[in-house]
Amino acid sequence: MMRRFMQSVSCGLVALAPAFAGAQGAAVAPVVPAPAPEIFLRAPVTGATVGKTFDVVFGLRHYGVAPAGANIASTGHFHILIDVEAPPVGAVIPQDALNLHFGKALIETTITLAPGKHTLRVVLGDFEHKVIAGLVSKPVTVTVK
Numbered sequence: 001m002m003r004r005f006m007q008s009v010s011c012g013l014v015a016l017a018p019a020f021a022g023a024q025g026a027a028v029a030p031v032v033p034a035p036a037p038e039i040f041l042r043a044p045v046t047g048a049t050v051g052k053t054f055d056v057v058f059g060l061r062h063y064g065v066a067p068a069g070a071n072i073a074s075t076g077h078f079h080i081l082i083d084v085e086a087p088p089v090g091a092v093i094p095q096d097a098l099n100l101h102f103g104k105a106l107i108e109t110t111i112t113l114a115p116g117k118h119t120l121r122v123v124l125g126d127f128e129h130k131v132i133a134g135l136v137s138k139p140v141t142v143t144v145k
């Protein structure tokens with residue numbers, strides 16, 4: 001029961017918490033909303049100049065990583081979008097040379113791009129590769145030499 005309660009809080013369904021505590025007659029502690037999840041690139045940073053083959057390190061706060069196909073609440077897997085906008089929330093992320101999936105729950109990788117300026121976005125997709133609300137990074141512009 002406690003586990004369910006904790007999951008509810010972490011999912012942001014905080015309205016359940018006071019009712020739960022009240023049902024047991026316990027004092028109701030102030031409910032702190034779950035922090036908003038955040039996605040970003042740890043590397044490269046925007047404005048960086050990188051070689052044709054370079055490391056990409058994903059960043060994620062207040063959310064979890066799980067393999068594609070694993071339907072686990074508040075988790076997803078990373079995608080790198082290269083020179084394309086993210087699909088709308090809930091849309092399936094295409095799978096092609098510009099939309100890379102990391103369905104084995106990787107948190108870092110190495111990619112190779114043609115020389116020139118490129119814009120990278122990291123997007124968390126759910127177990128069905130659908131864009132999760134709030135989990136599209138800011139664009140990161142890099143120069144590949």
Ligand SMILES: [Cu+2]
Pocket residue numbers: 068077078079093101102103125128129
């Ligand atoms: Cu995917």
